[in-house]
Amino acid sequence: MTEQTGVVAGVSKSMLRQMMLIFLVVISSAVLAVNGWTLWSSWQRMLSSTEDNARNLSISLSRQAGDTFLQTELTLQDLRDRINIVGLRHQSAALTQQLLQRKAVLPQLDGLFIYDTEGNWIVSTASALPANANNADREYFQYHLKHSDNQVHIGDVVRSRSSGNLIIPVSMRLNNFDGTFRGVLLATIRIDFFRQVYDYYNLGEHDILGLMKANGNILYARPLSDTLINKSLSASPLFTRLLKTSSAGAAMYRSALDGRERIFGYSRLKRYPLVVVAGYDKQQIWRTWGADAFTFAMLSVVLLLLLFLFGFIVLRHIHLNLKNQFELTAVRDQLTAMNRTLQSLALIDGLTGLANRRQFDLWLQRSIERSSRQQTPLSLLMIDVDTFKNYNDHYGHQAGDHCLKQVAACLQQHQRQPDDLVARYGGEEFAIVLPNTHAADALLLAQQMVRDVAGLGIPHEKSSVAEKVVTISIGVHTTIAGRDSAAQDQLIAEADKALYQAKNSGKNQAVAL
Ligand SMILES: Nc1nc2c(ncn2[C@@H]2O[C@H](COP(=O)(O)OP(=O)(O)OP(=O)(O)O)[C@@H](O)[C@H]2O)c(=O)[nH]1
Known part of the structure; x- marks a missing residue:
């Protein structure tokens, strides 16, 4: 390369x-x-769809909670109407029956109770009344004692004195006809009821479903410990910010209970001061999404x-x-x-650097064709170094080679035009093709060559010429070639004949025939 x-x-x-x-x-x-x-x-998209899920779930659970409390409220209202009609004291057996029937059809209820103005148990669904049973110390009793409204009141979670269960007290005030305090009607909703409902949902370990009062107190939160019940979350962003602007929505924030970040859906109940939240653990969402994303990322890496x-x-x-x-x-x-080297090797004489016999033949053929075509004169000079055998014998073959190179260089200097070709014909013989050259000009040129070679003054002690230098003899022949295929041989033969004559006439001269 x-x-x-x-x-x-x-x-x-x-x-x-x-x-x-x-x-x-x-x-x-x-x-x-x-x-x-x-x-x-x-x-x-994952975050957005989780927000939608959380919002929808919280709305759905708020409806469920609303229905639960509405059924309870309607039951209390019904019982209050009945008490207003039939009274309390003499109807305890019939009322007990009524309470038991109502409790039987409402699975959320832990019990139904009627207290007198002192907080004593008058009628209840409890199988046995606790000794010295009195609920005057309960928050809901004190509330109704002090508030004359007929609205249903939902209290904080307490442990039932009759069943021992954690319950949400839902109560109503009983009034005399003159509006004075007559006692309290109470329905208790089992926390376990919400536990069962919320457990129905297939959620992650750290996902939350919670029922709270509007003031932030927890009524129940899955899967958190029951010890957190009644704990206040009023400082949470839900109560400080979100619920102030909308009654339902979704947002991501860190839970005040365990510090975990979740996507929360929240919904405030229309009829009751209650709030339901559904929170999806962000780490869990990240892990679920990450598994898919990892597969996708791996595929991309492979790609x-x-x-x-x-x-x-x-x-x-x-x-x-x-x-x-x-x-x-x-x-x-x-x-x-x-190829170029081979070509030149095939056409150049290695010793003298002149055209070799092959090139001479080609050139002479081409020149004859042109002479024939253009009808122009073509001259050929055949040249022979005189008594060269003697030179070789006397000076040695190497000196003979050197002598041939000098003679060749001298002849080469007489090339007049690109069409002239000076060639080594063979041994100590040279030939010069002179296209478009008349006989007289060719002879003049030959004679000049004869003189110039002798003028080189190459010593030749054994020369037959008097000057004792190397000389040449030249035979010149000029023709306007015909189309004859033997024209080349003829031309050479004629020039050879002239050369022969030059030799016989004493050498160191040019003869034209
Ligand atoms: N050194 C050398 N000698 C050569 C070469 N080619 C031919 N010769 C010699 O040239 C000589 C030619 O001799 P002859 O043909 O007898 O002719 P001549 O001695 O020149 O005699 P005339 O032609 O009559 O003058 C021979 O001795 C060849 O060996 C060559 O390439 N180098």
């Missing part, structure tokens, strides 16, 4: 590598950007790796192709150069 080809190959290879590198960087950046965007938007592998293979193939191409070009250049 030539140096230039190597440089070109190097430049092309590094350019190709750069282009491929840029291509791969652009493609992988695009893949990363698209995948990053896809992952980000899928995370946003990128395949892309790089493919790029590498393509680059390698292009490299190989380029290499082959450059090698082929180099081989072709070498062959062309070798």
Whole structure:
């Protein structure tokens, strides 16, 4: 490979590598950007759909809680109407029956109770009254004692004195006809009822469903411990901010209970001062989403790796192709150069650097054709070094070679035009083709050559000429060639004849025939 080809190959290879590198960087950046965007938007969709789920679940649970409390309220109202009609004292057996029937059809109820103005138990669904049973100390009793409204009152969670269960007291004030305090009507809702309802939902370990009072007190929260019941969450963003602007919605915030970040759906009940929340644990959402995202990211990485592998293979193939191409070009250049050398070797005489016999034959043939075609004169000079055998014998073959080179150089100097051809005809013989040259001009030129070779003054002690220097004899023949195929042989023969005559006439001269 030539140096230039190597440089070109190097430049092309590094350019190709750069282009491929840029291509791969652009493609992988695009893949990363698209995948990053896809992952980000899928995370946003996940958050958004979780918010929707949380909001819907909280609304659905608030309806369930509303129905539970409404059934309880209607039962209390019904009982109060009945008490207002039939009275209390003499109807305890019938009322007890009534309470038991009502309790039987409402699964949320732990019990139904009627207290007198002192807080004593008058009628209840409890199978046995506790000793010295009196509920005057309960919050709801004190509330109704002090408030004359007929509305239902929902208290904080307490442990039932009759069943021992955790219950939500739902109570109403009983009035005499004159509006004075007559006692309290109480329905207790089992916390376990909400536990069962909330357990029905298939939620994660840290997901929350909670029922709270509007002041922030917890009535029940799954899956948190019962010790958190009645704990106040009034400082939570739900009560300080969110519920002040909307009665239902969704938001992400850190739970005041356990510090975990959740997506909460919340809904305030229309009829009761209660709030229901449904919170999905953000870490769990992240893990669920992460598993899918990881698979997606791994597939993208595999895709990128395949892309790089493919790029590498393509680059390698292009490299190989380029290499082959450059090698082929180099081989072709070498062959062309070798061909040129072979061609010149085939046409040039190795000793003198003149045209060789082969070139002479081709040239003479071409010149004859042109002379025939253009009808122009063509001259041929046949030249022989005089008594060269003696020279060789006396000075040695090497000196003979040197002498031939000097004579050849001298003859070459007489080439007048590009069409003239000075050739070594063979041994110590030379020939000169002179296209478009008349006989007189050819003879003049031959005579000048004779003089100039002698003028070289190459010593030749054994020469037959008097000057004892190397001389030449020249036979000249001029013709306007015909189309005859023997024209070449004829021309050479005639020039040879003239040369013979020059030799016989004492050498060191030119003869034209
Ligand atoms: N040194 C050398 N000698 C050569 C070369 N080619 C031919 N010769 C010699 O040239 C001589 C030619 O001798 P002849 O043909 O007898 O002719 P001549 O001695 O020149 O005699 P005339 O032609 O009558 O003048 C021979 O001795 C060849 O060996 C060559 O390439 N180098």
